[in-house]
Amino acid sequence: xxxxxxxxxxxxxxxxxxxxxxxxxxxxxxxxxxxxxxxxxxxxxxxxxxxxxxxxxxxxxxxxxxxxxxxxxxxxxxxxxxxxxxxxxxxxxxxxxxxxxxxxxxxxxxxxxxxxxxxxxxxxxxxxxxxxxxxxxxxxxxxxxxxxxxxxxxxxxxxxxxxxxxxxxxxxxxxxxxxxxxxxxxxxxxxxxxxxxxxxxxxxxxxxxxxxxxxxxxxxxxxxxxxxxxxxxxxxxxxxxxxxxxxxxxxxxxxxxxxxxxxxxxxxxxxxxxxxxxxxxxxxxxxxxxxxxxxxxxxxxxxxxxxxxxxxxxxxxxxxxxxxxxxxxxxxxxxxxxxxxxxxxxxxxxxxxxxxxxxxxxxxxxxxxxxxxxxxxxxxxxxxxxxxxxxxxxxxxxxxxxxxxxxxxxxxxxxxxxxxxxxxxxxxxxxxxxxxxxxxxxxxxxxxxxxxxxxxxxxxxxxxxxxxxxxxxxxxxxxxxxxxxxxxxxxxxxxxxxxxxxx
Amino acid sequence: xxxxxxxxxxxxxxxxxxxxxxxxxxxxxxxxxxxxxxxxxxxxxxxxxxxxxxxxxxxxxxxxxxxxxxxxxxxxxxxxxxxxxxxxxxxxxxxxxxxxxxxxxxxxxxxxxxxxxxxxxxxxxxxxxxxxxxxxxxxxxxxxxxxxxxxxxxxxxxxxxxxxxxxxxxxxxxxxxxxxxxxxxxxxxxxxxxxxxxxxxxxxxxxxxxxxxxxxxxxxxxxxxxxxxxxxxxxxxxxxxxxxxxxxxxxxxxxxxxxxxxxxxxxxxxxxxxxxxxxxxxxxxxxxxxxxxxxxxxxxxxxxxxxxxxxxxxxxxxxxxxxxxxxxxxxxxxxxxxxxxxxxxxxxxxxxxxxxxxxxxxxxxxxxxxxxxxxxxxxxxxxxxxxxxxxxxxxxxxxxxxxxxxxxxxxxxxxxxxxxxxxxxxxxxxxxxxxxxxxxxxxxxxx
Numbered sequence: 001x002x003x004x005x006x007x008x009x010x011x012x013x014x015x016x017x018x019x020x021x022x023x024x025x026x027x028x029x030x031x032x033x034x035x036x037x038x039x040x041x042x043x044x045x046x047x048x049x050x051x052x053x054x055x056x057x058x059x060x061x062x063x064x065x066x067x068x069x070x071x072x073x074x075x076x077x078x079x080x081x082x083x084x085x086x087x088x089x090x091x092x093x094x095x096x097x098x099x100x101x102x103x104x105x106x107x108x109x110x111x112x113x114x115x116x117x118x119x120x121x122x123x124x125x126x127x128x129x130x131x132x133x134x135x136x137x138x139x140x141x142x143x144x145x146x147x148x149x150x151x152x153x154x155x156x157x158x159x160x161x162x163x164x165x166x167x168x169x170x171x172x173x174x175x176x177x178x179x180x181x182x183x184x185x186x187x188x189x190x191x192x193x194x195x196x197x198x199x200x201x202x203x204x205x206x207x208x209x210x211x212x213x214x215x216x217x218x219x220x221x222x223x224x225x226x227x228x229x230x231x232x233x234x235x236x237x238x239x240x241x242x243x244x245x246x247x248x249x250x251x252x253x254x255x256x257x258x259x260x261x262x263x264x265x266x267x268x269x270x271x272x273x274x275x276x277x278x279x280x281x282x283x284x285x286x287x288x289x290x291x292x293x294x295x296x297x298x299x300x301x302x303x304x305x306x307x308x309x310x311x312x313x314x315x316x317x318x319x320x321x322x323x324x325x326x327x328x329x330x331x332x333x334x335x336x337x338x339x340x341x342x343x344x345x346x347x348x349x350x351x352x353x354x355x356x357x358x359x360x361x362x363x364x365x366x367x368x369x370x371x372x373x374x375x376x377x378x379x380x381x382x383x384x385x386x387x388x389x390x391x392x393x394x395x396x397x398x399x400x401x402x403x404x405x406x407x408x409x410x411x412x413x414x415x416x417x418x419x420x421x422x423x424x425x426x427x428x429x430x431x432x433x434x435x436x437x438x439x440x441x442x443x444x445x446x447x448x449x450x451x452x453x454x455x456x457x458x459x460x461x462x463x464x465x466x467x468x469x470x471x472x473x474x475x476x477x478x479x480x481x482x483x484x485x486x487x488x489x490x491x492x493x494x495x496x497x498x499x500x501x502x503x
Numbered sequence: 504x505x506x507x508x509x510x511x512x513x514x515x516x517x518x519x520x521x522x523x524x525x526x527x528x529x530x531x532x533x534x535x536x537x538x539x540x541x542x543x544x545x546x547x548x549x550x551x552x553x554x555x556x557x558x559x560x561x562x563x564x565x566x567x568x569x570x571x572x573x574x575x576x577x578x579x580x581x582x583x584x585x586x587x588x589x590x591x592x593x594x595x596x597x598x599x600x601x602x603x604x605x606x607x608x609x610x611x612x613x614x615x616x617x618x619x620x621x622x623x624x625x626x627x628x629x630x631x632x633x634x635x636x637x638x639x640x641x642x643x644x645x646x647x648x649x650x651x652x653x654x655x656x657x658x659x660x661x662x663x664x665x666x667x668x669x670x671x672x673x674x675x676x677x678x679x680x681x682x683x684x685x686x687x688x689x690x691x692x693x694x695x696x697x698x699x700x701x702x703x704x705x706x707x708x709x710x711x712x713x714x715x716x717x718x719x720x721x722x723x724x725x726x727x728x729x730x731x732x733x734x735x736x737x738x739x740x741x742x743x744x745x746x747x748x749x750x751x752x753x754x755x756x757x758x759x760x761x762x763x764x765x766x767x768x769x770x771x772x773x774x775x776x777x778x779x780x781x782x783x784x785x786x787x788x789x790x791x792x793x794x795x796x797x798x799x800x801x802x803x804x805x806x807x808x809x810x811x812x813x814x815x816x817x818x819x820x821x822x823x824x825x826x827x828x829x830x831x832x833x834x835x836x837x838x839x840x841x842x843x844x845x846x847x848x849x850x851x852x853x854x855x856x857x858x859x860x861x862x863x864x865x866x867x868x869x870x871x872x873x874x875x876x877x878x879x880x881x882x883x884x885x886x887x888x889x890x891x892x893x894x895x896x897x898x899x900x901x902x903x904x905x906x907x908x909x910x911x912x913x914x915x916x917x918x919x920x921x922x923x924x925x926x927x928x929x930x931x932x933x934x935x936x937x938x939x940x941x942x943x944x945x946x947x948x949x950x
Contacts, residue, residue, distance in 0.1 A: 337774025
């Protein structure tokens with residue numbers, strides 16, 4: 001049934017800002033003192049003369065626009081968001097309050113060092129927590145996100161190898177790895193080779209050993225891995241890599257399963273990024289910003305990027321230039337200024353809140369919740385591997401065999417039930433993957449409700465209701481969207497002429 | 504522990520359902536000798552009040568821009584952020600959602616990104632823009648790498664007017680890719696001849712406008728010189744508000760624009776998180792890094808948006824992707840977009856004029872001081888002073904008087920004696936006449 005307006009009660013249609021233009025309107029009233037504006041321009045011959053085309057809206061219009069848009073989003077604040085590998089846990093609002101404090105939000109990275117000692121201390125304190133939690137001696141704080149951290153760690157590895165005159169060219173990456181791993185290795189100038197997985201969802205240790213040689217610069221291993229499993233032969237793996245003179249990068253996206261329980265430093269890891277926006281509760285914000293500090297082993301500590309905070313003679317100091325680095329051999333700068341400071345503030349607020357005991361409890365609860373889902377769903381879905389999982393549980397699509405329902409259809413049906421779908425079709429090592437990560441911030445009642453819905457949907461799929469799944473979702477602001485059309489004829493900006501011609 | 508909903512009874516019941524005797528049984532794949540039997544050596548759980556006090560104490564040790572006459576810029580600018588912008592980005596549905604992989608439940612983020620892309624394309628004068636990169640410096644590095652892919656050449660020429668951090672990040676990224684980065688020396692007087700350096704190996708020339716030392720220039724001639732040799736022109740903008748008053752890079756003939764968007768919607772944040780803006784000519788679209796939101800229709804024919812052209816990206820292409828970027832600056836991009844929507848054409852233009860006028864007023868007052876010379880013939884809202892003394896000591900003396908006076912060039916060029924007396928001074932709309940008088944008075948005393 002359709003409405004005259006196209007709206008459906010709380011779901012309101014919303015035009016683009018460009019379609020709400022009142023020329024000349026602005027929602028920001030600025031002063032206009034004559035003594036400031038009646039001056040000769042110092043722009044030389046490059047003053048802008050053509051209009052830009054930005055729309056003019058009033059403040060009520062703008063507020064309403066973004067409120068209406070927000071209501072078209074699913075969010076962790078609203079419900080279970082079990083996206084495997086993404087760690088959609090609760091984002092404490094204390095974090096947001098702290099990041100906005102005067103003295104943190106309003107300081108400039110190039111102020112005199114004496115005026116920002118509290119900021120250096122905050123970075124140093126965050127670094128201390130990360131080093132102790134991982135059992136590693138050093139940390140590079142400037143990478144902006146997980147993939148940026150991967151590149152940082154690989155550059156540290158390459159810089160350390162080259163410092164000893166070692167020009168190794170190959171990096172081994174398990175086929176179950178995040179796509180960022182091979183992409184980062186490529187950006188570091190390395191040739192990427194895949195390592196197969198075993199039937200138990202782990203790196204094939206023998207296959208790894210067969211590929212090892214003095215040509216291998218590093219292995220990139222994810223632990224716990226993307227199948228939600230702890231690499232039970234990780235120590236043998238790191239030992240084997242070290243034996244041929246290579247180094248070990250660990251993708252730390254899944255560190256949230258083992259915080260306070262296992263220290264990567266005890267496993268032989270040389271470099272590992274930490275996603276502050278996953279493990280340490282800072283919000284994902286619809287795609288960032290994140291932060292990806294990289295902890296480093298003794299072998300790599302001297303080869304970190306610039307800048308970094310040190311304890312100086314008169315308080316904290318910031319090493320910004322290679323000439324100030326003493327015995328260290330930084331390979332350069334990865335990012336403007338000092339990294340994602342505002343994200344560090346949030347992560348520190350979380351770590352201080354949870355404490356050593358709370359962080360250990362959080363990882364335990366995350367693992368418990370995932371295993372609970374496996375126990376409650378394992379008979380009707382098809383778990384890909386035997387034995388306990390870590391913080392996420394992987395199913396494949398065998399339970400949908402002969403149903404004509406795909407993993408995608410199943411996910412879209414979950415949306416109508418009020419749940420965000422799990423990660424689909426990743427990792428690539430199982431067919432039609434469904435990767436569920438409930439996180440520790442879901443209670444048992446929510447998990448039980450989720451289990452009930454998934455069981456009902458699975459039974460429905462297995463009893464010949466494929467067409468219902470093909471139609472899903474039907475209660476969303478938009479139904480299934482045509483991604484092929486979007487890619488074939490890319491429309492990436494609003495073009496008023498085309499819109500007018502189409503009417 | 505306020506963030507953990509499970510009760511001890513829940514935990515017992517759940518372990519029973521799993522059939523595990525205790526939580527350690529779930530960690531059975533971890534070798535016993537590396538499984539910790541007690542928490543690591545860090546402080547324990549704290550209430551919200553305690554954490555608030557602890558972090559507030561750290562904040563109180565810093566002198567913020569809100570508590571002092573403030574004149575720093577150099578790629579990170581203090582602007583007034585409308586209350587509505589920071590309020591709206593804290594809507595749970597924006598703040599606590601993931602990358603919009605499920606478009607049916609992410610239309611809010613996707614439509615906002617589509618609008619953001621359009622706004623960025625408009626103000627830079629380009630045809631398409633992506634959904635953001637980390638910051639301006641990494642955007643410049645991506646522009647360099649993209650130029651090499653497009654032209655199948657290896658040489659990148661960096662202007663001496665490019666922000667040193669941008670130059671360093673570009674050099675870092677190029678280091679292990681066998682790219683040849685030619686970094687021109689610092690160029691406060693804006694006299695370099697980049698066109699003469701372009702050869703058949705040159706993939707791109709990267710210039711900044713306004714330049715690091717503040718000069719604004721028309722790079723149209725350089726664009727022609729690039730194009731004559733089959734190279735691309737990359738224009739970097741670190742103060743995006745300037746585009747309300749200055750000719751856009753697109754109008755100058757730029758092929759790629761790599762910019763920092765922090766000035767709109769985003770606080771200083773001690774240098775991050777910020778928002779990298781990246782815009783290109785449409786013909787280079789498929790070599791572009793980063794996410795893109797695109798328009799499409801749903802099965803009922805209604806207009807909607809999805810992430811698109813992801814065959815460029817790492818999760819599909821792995822080592823053949825255009826970049827490794829995944830998480831970008833989504834919420835900062837939203838803040839940027841909301842601020843620009845609030846401003847509109849009239850407000851954006853007005854804000855730029857106000858910044859320019861404020862900077863002119865300050866420059867004239869400072870230039871009148873004995874021992875101070877404004878070296879710029881042109882500038883937008885930031886200019887460079889030549890002082891009669893080394894700038895670092897002057898800035899520290901002024902900081903001791905509660906004034907944050909600017910960025911000494913030597914902070915970024917530590918080993919260049921010629922730049923020792925240079926001070927970069929920015930004046931945005933937040934600078935009051937009283938702030939100016941305090942700076943002038945204190946500078947007269949210190950010099």
